[in-house]
Amino acid sequence: MVVFDGFELLDAFGPLEMFGLLKDTVEILIIGQHHGTVKSNAGPSVVIDRTFEEIEKLDILMVPGGGGTRQEVNNQPFLDALKKLGERTPHVASICTGSAILAKTGLTDDVKATTNKRAYQWATSQSDQVLWIKEARWVEDGKFFTSSGVSAGTDMGLALIEKLFGHDEAIKTANAAEYIWNENPHDDPFAKLNGLVD
Amino acid sequence: MVVFDGFELLDAFGPLEMFGLLKDTVEILIIGQHHGTVKSNAGPSVVIDRTFEEIEKLDILMVPGGGGTRQEVNNQPFLDALKKLGERTPHVASICTGSAILAKTGLTDDVKATTNKRAYQWATSQSDQVLWIKEARWVEDGKFFTSSGVSAGTDMGLALIEKLFGHDEAIKTANAAEYIWNENPHDDPFAKLNGLVD
Numbered sequence: 091m092v093v094f095d096g097f098e099l100l101d102a103f104g105p106l107e108m109f110g111l112l113k114d115t116v117e118i119l120i121i122g123q124h125h126g127t128v129k130s131n132a133g134p135s136v137v138i139d140r141t142f143e144e145i146e147k148l149d150i151l152m153v154p155g156g157g158g159t160r161q162e163v164n165n166q167p168f169l170d171a172l173k174k175l176g177e178r179t180p181h182v183a184s185i186c187t188g189s190a191i192l193a194k195t196g197l198t199d200d201v202k203a204t205t206n207k208r209a210y211q212w213a214t215s216q217s218d219q220v221l222w223i224k225e226a227r228w229v230e231d232g233k234f235f236t237s238s239g240v241s242a243g244t245d246m247g248l249a250l251i252e253k254l255f256g257h258d259e260a261i262k263t264a265n266a267a268e269y270i271w272n273e274n275p276h277d278d279p280f281a282k283l284n285g286l287v288d
Numbered sequence: 289m290v291v292f293d294g295f296e297l298l299d300a301f302g303p304l305e306m307f308g309l310l311k312d313t314v315e316i317l318i319i320g321q322h323h324g325t326v327k328s329n330a331g332p333s334v335v336i337d338r339t340f341e342e343i344e345k346l347d348i349l350m351v352p353g354g355g356g357t358r359q360e361v362n363n364q365p366f367l368d369a370l371k372k373l374g375e376r377t378p379h380v381a382s383i384c385t386g387s388a389i390l391a392k393t394g395l396t397d398d399v400k401a402t403t404n405k406r407a408y409q410w411a412t413s414q415s416d417q418v419l420w421i422k423e424a425r426w427v428e429d430g431k432f433f434t435s436s437g438v439s440a441g442t443d444m445g446l447a448l449i450e451k452l453f454g455h456d457e458a459i460k461t462a463n464a465a466e467y468i469w470n471e472n473p474h475d476d477p478f479a480k481l482n483g484l485v486d
Contacts (some may be wrong), residue, residue: 110330
């Protein structure tokens with residue numbers, strides 16, 4: 091999970107909770123541009139485990155959203171490092187306005203993607219090369235998974251677990267977290283609530 | 289939010305996400321026994337903002353669960369500091385097996401409470417003075433809110449927001465996080481799934 095100042099807490103820690111429940115097979119790393127700590131949008135700070143340069147091999151790269159995305163879409167060294175890492179990682183995911191950052195790197199050119207439904211105009215304005223989808227809890231296209239706002243990332247995380255480890259493992263993981271998984275990527279009440287669809 | 293080594297990520301950051309969305313009125317602090325950082329069950333580490341001794345006034349005290357609770361129920365200085373802080377805080381909440389820690393302090397003697405449904409036997413064995421409830425997404429009793437496992441804490445967090453700021457604000461917060469709030473504290477499919485009720 092990549093983080094930056096002003097990242098959204100649940101964007102990062104919803105999916106990571108689900109992967110954390112597979113911890114015999116999964117190692118979680120918090121990736122940042124620099125060593126030290128990074129402060130979330132809500133206040134709490136997390137520790138950077140590795141900088142971009144220190145990552146040798148990664149199976150899944152995830153990018154959260156949050157107020158800080160407004161800075162990061164203009165942070166060229168960050169975007170360059172993220173693009174380089176994304177190109178050599180077999181699964182790339184974003185949560186909420188994290189898709190605006192992915193869009194800005196060009197990684198998702200010609201890729202179907204979604205984003206936060208309240209910040210839809212801002213996020214989609216970051217690139218007209220992305221095939222933006224208005225109504226979706228999350229979108230899978232090739233190696234990319236992009237989710238709708240905040241808590242949609244947890245549902246998408248379970249979909250990624252389903253893809254990698256099977257449906258039974260995804261259900262087992264959701265049950266372990268006492269989480270009722272929205273398994274249907276097309277079930278997105280928040281597109282309508284925010285006036286994006288009729 | 290109190291943390292300790294081996295705390296469960298979503299226990300802490302699910303409710304804090306919801307309170308974080310009220311950040312014009314709410315300040316979030318991560319509280320620990322000592323300064324420095326604390327490693328979650330899943331791996332990521334968070335920064336301690338204040339030690340117990342440094343807290344002057346607190347409106348809400350929250351305690352997460354996680355594998356680390358097995359150590360903390362035997363950590364007497366931690367339990368003593370938590371009890372002292374809990375006694376002078378108007379709202380006290382736990383998520384998942386965090387209720388086992390509250391139980392061990394004695395704060396919840398004669399209080400109705402619930403806990404994680406897979407770790408129910410272990411958690412409830414920490415005190416026979418608590419009025420344990422098998423089937424509940426969360427339980428409110430006086431100043432105490434205790435939730436069921438992991439993601440139930442997010443539903444309870446919204447219930448606490450409802451209590452403090454009203455129903456409209458809770459719905460607005462859930463919508464901002466694109467979260468479908470389980471508003472009914474009695475809707476707990478995981479009690480049955482784990483064989484606690486027929």
